[in-house]
Amino acid sequence: xxxxxxxxxPPHSLxxxxxxxxxxxxxxxxERKGLLDPSALDAIIETYAHKVGPQNGAQVVxxxxxxxxxxxxxxxDATAAVSExxxxxxxxxxxxxxxxxxxxxxxxxxxxxxxxxxxxxxxxPGWYKSDAYRARVVRExxxxxxxxxxxxxxxxxxxxxxxxxxxxxxxxxxxxxxTEGMSEAELANLVTRDxxxxxxxxxxxxx
Amino acid sequence: MSRVHDMGGRFGxxxxxxxxxxxxxxxxxxxxxxxxxxxxxxxxxxxxxxxxRHARECLSPKDYSRFTYYExxxxxxxxxxxxxxxxxxxxxxxxxxxxxxxxxKERKLEAQNVAGxxxxxxxxxxxxxxxxxxVGDRVKTRRIARNLFVDGxxxxxxxxxxxxxxxxILSHGCHVLPxxxxxxxxxxxxxxxxxxxxxxxxxxxxxxxxxxxxxxxxQSYLEPVA
Numbered sequence: 001x002x003x004x005x006x007x008x009x010p011p012h013s014l015x016x017x018x019x020x021x022x023x024x025x026x027x028x029x030x031e032r033k034g035l036l037d038p039s040a041l042d043a044i045i046e047t048y049a050h051k052v053g054p055q056n057g058a059q060v061v062x063x064x065x066x067x068x069x070x071x072x073x074x075x076x077d078a079t080a081a082v083s084e085x086x087x088x089x090x091x092x093x094x095x096x097x098x099x100x101x102x103x104x105x106x107x108x109x110x111x112x113x114x115x116x117x118x119x120x121x122x123x124x125p126g127w128y129k130s131d132a133y134r135a136r137v138v139r140e141x142x143x144x145x146x147x148x149x150x151x152x153x154x155x156x157x158x159x160x161x162x163x164x165x166x167x168x169x170x171x172x173x174x175x176x177x178x179t180e181g182m183s184e185a186e187l188a189n190l191v192t193r194d195x196x197x198x199x200x201x202x203x204x205x206x207x
Numbered sequence: 208m209s210r211v212h213d214m215g216g217r218f219g220x221x222x223x224x225x226x227x228x229x230x231x232x233x234x235x236x237x238x239x240x241x242x243x244x245x246x247x248x249x250x251x252x253x254x255x256x257x258x259x260r261h262a263r264e265c266l267s268p269k270d271y272s273r274f275t276y277y278e279x280x281x282x283x284x285x286x287x288x289x290x291x292x293x294x295x296x297x298x299x300x301x302x303x304x305x306x307x308x309x310x311x312k313e314r315k316l317e318a319q320n321v322a323g324x325x326x327x328x329x330x331x332x333x334x335x336x337x338x339x340x341x342v343g344d345r346v347k348t349r350r351i352a353r354n355l356f357v358d359g360x361x362x363x364x365x366x367x368x369x370x371x372x373x374x375x376i377l378s379h380g381c382h383v384l385p386x387x388x389x390x391x392x393x394x395x396x397x398x399x400x401x402x403x404x405x406x407x408x409x410x411x412x413x414x415x416x417x418x419x420x421x422x423x424x425x426q427s428y429l430e431p432v433a
Contacts, residue, residue, distance in 0.1 A: 010266075010267070010270075010282070010285075010286055011285050011286050011288070011289040011290075011296055011299050012266075012270075012281065012282040012283075012284075012285035012286050014285075014296060014299040014300040015281070015285055015299060019237060019275070019277070019278050019281070020235070020236075020237035022278070022281050022285075023237045023240045023241045023244060023277075023281055024237075024240075025299075025301075026244060026281060026284060026285060026288075027240065027244055029294060029298055029299065029304060030244075030247075030248065030288075030293075030294075032304045032306075033293075033294065033298075033304060033305070033306055033307040033312075034306050034307050034312040034315065035248075035251060035293070035307050035311060035312060035314075035315050036244075036247055036248075036315065036316075037247075037315055037316065037317055037318055039318040040243075040247050040315075040316045040317060040318045040320075040321050041240060041243035041244060041247055042243075042318070043318045043321035043322070044242070044243035044246055044247065044321055044325070045233075045239040045240070045242075045243050047321065047322070047325060048232055048233075048239070048242070049231070049232050049233060049239060053232065088326065088328065089325050089326045089327070089328045090246075090324075090325050090326075090327075090328045090329065091328070092328065093328040093329065093330040093331065093332075094330070094331065094332065094379065094382075096377065096401075109215075111213070111214060111215030111216075111365050111367075112212055112213060112215075112260075112363060112365060113212065113260055113263070114276070122232055123232045123233070123242065125226055125230060126224060126226055126230070126234060126276070127223050127224050127225055127226055129276045130220075130223060130224050131214060131217075131220045131272075132220035132221055132222060132223045132224065133223045134214055134215065135214040135215060135216065135217040135218075135220045136217075136220060136223065137223075138215045138216055138367065138409070138420050139215075139216045139367075139406075139409075139410050139414070140414045141414065141418065142414050142415060142418075143414070144223055147222055147223050147225055148223075148225055154415065157417055157418060157419065158415070158418045158419070159403070159418070159419040159420070159421065160418075160419070160420045160421070161401075161420075161421045162215065162365065162368075162420060162421060162422045162423075163423065164363045164364070164365060164422045164423045164424065165331070165363060165379075165382060165385075165399055165423035165424075165425075166256075166330075166331035166382060166383075167379060167399070167401070167423050192228045193228050194228055200228070
């Protein structure tokens with residue numbers, strides 16, 4: 001059997017250098033071994049590219065803003081509360097909702113990898129997985145927030161939640177002023193992805 | 208000591224590459240393919256989430272730093288496939304491919320089962336011992352953030368939070384202990400807590416006095432503070 005590699009080099013170094021070709025090589029290999037159905041990959045991609053995303057979390061937040069009973073249920077057992085809305089699954093098995101207030105602004109990170117509440121927010125954006133965000137937001141959250149265009153008053157405390165276990169956090173942003181008469185669907189349009197991670201605020205209403 | 212992935216608090220990374228709130232879920236087609244391939248390979252049942260996280264952490268610091276996010280996933284996946292005997296190095300290198308054993312082929316994720324598998328998730332909570340700590344208790348984290356079973360092994364105590372006093376603010380019941388699970392030592396479930404730390408205790412000079420950081424930590428990472 002030919003051996004043109006050393007056993008001390010890691011297996012991944014045997015793959016092609018181009019990243020897209022590396023993925024293709026692994027996919028082809030597993031398919032030829034009878035372990036992979038390419039149409040299953042299409043189904044997974046379809047799920048996270050189009051079906052599951054921050055629009056789910058936005059519905060949860062909007063409902064929490066207008067329904068005090070739901071808000072209470074969400075704060076006491078978020079997994080059960082969002083499951084009732086149909087939002088459960090991989091990377092959302094143990095949810096905790098955290099409320100932003102006048103006194104405290106909350107931000108979520110995963111410094112060790114990229115843990116993120118998939119059923120509510122979808123696949124994390126590139127910046128959430130970046131070294132810069134993971135390294136810096138725990139030590140200098142206010143400087144990081146400023147890079148997102150968010151400036152907090154000095155009297156507001158910042159609490160950064162480092163997702164180091166299988167618990168996943170959903171930030172409930174503060175409800176913008178002047179939204180009293182809005183419907184749940186209109187409110188959901190104000191809830192951005194970043195506002196549910198804590199690197200943004202809900203959109204202000206322009207009159 | 209820690210590995211390259213344990214970067215919380217590190218200096219020198221520059222600005223966060225802030226995108227737009229409306230960026231697509233996958234910047235490139237192969238990113239989507241890499242994520243889907245990782246999930247489909249995981250469905251074969253040859254490893255758990257802790258083993259797969261550890262595989263990425265075991266990339267050399269040089270590879271970890273130069274690889275983009277999904278390249279890390281592909282690197283970890285290739286290494287795991289070989290370690291767990293699913294593929295051989297020769298097959299990875301493009302040599303003749305042998306079919307997998309029938310028992311493994313039967314675990315292949317079929318397209319019609321994808322929705323069910325993703326919706327079912329994989330909860331980490333388990334029955335286990337009663338919690339030693341209550342909400343409001345002061346605790347101190349393990350002085351060196353390390354795995355007690357395996358030298359250089361997987362742990363979820365970040366180095367920046369090692370040897371620091373904090374307060375328990377949430378109690379989550381018992382969860383699978385990653386330090387054991389990542390090394391196929393069983394689940395060894397333990398009480399899991401959210402512990403809040405004062406930024407000044409973590410960083411010496413906090414960005415603003417009174418700011419806080421929380422971590423989710425297993426009971427064996429913690430000792431009581433009198």
